[in-house]
Amino acid sequence: MATQQPNSGNPRVDIEYRRKKSAEEMKHQVITFALMIFLTIVAFVAAGYEGFSGWFIVPFILILALVQVIFQLYYFMHMSHKGHEAPAMFLYSGAFVGFITIIAFLTVIWW
């Protein structure tokens, strides 16, 4: 376990280093948050705007949602950190099964 600690021999220096790193990460997360707010506003404006047809808006807002979810998973839920191989496998397996389910339900009412 001790190997996960940065080890300069001086605990004070290690703490300073870690604090700086997590402050840096926090800054990235605030930027991520700002981007997510921006994507949300774009999606709402696109849906509320009369000039676009549904054939454009629907795929467009779905892509925005997907991007926002990736931000959430990788930054807010730390999937970008090391040691998230198993979580990624679980989540993508779930998403894959979920995707097939949605396709199945949608096609079954189309034909």
Added chain:
Amino acid sequence: MAAEQKMTYETWPASPEKQTLEAKNKFLGFWFFLGGETVLFASLFATYLALKDKVPSSDMALAKDLFEIPLAFIMTMLLLTSSLTSVYAMYHMKNFNFKKMQLWLGITVLLGLGFLGLEIYEFNHYVHEFHHSFTSSAFGSAFYTLVGFHGAHVAFGLLWITTLMIRNSKRGLSLYNAPKFYVASLYWHFIDVVWVFIFTVVYLMGMVG
């Protein structure tokens, strides 16, 4: 590192949520659970998409009559912001700052309560103004099952976080409870992930037609 060991600012490790075996199991098990939740919500989304606007008579309200942009927007902002505040809480957890962690978790809970209050108002509004209820149509059943299930997740998340805050209020942070806070915050983010698809697929796509 033993879970019950008394920690200080100096001895607090870089990844306090994954130090003990119990913590590692919790982390893995929780992500497995989230994979299952993904399938669960996907099947509810599939049902909703298949039954959207399927009403027995033409004078009943459809998605485009029901949903309004301002309410969905405020709810989205509340939940999205609560996601950031729980990130703040975990930032302070990693810095061994128990008081600030509790403060930000408290703000997260308040934002979640705001969201839940608006959702209750919204459902009440649909039932009384539009006679759009759980039993009024297949559309109603699918809508309330999907959105209500998400609302139930929010309610459960609020109870979970509040319980953790109260249970540990006098204990401070340890390697025993740090993973509990971490996992609860993952759950909270996942609720937001689901909501992103709900506001897109149900509300925005509903208004488009």
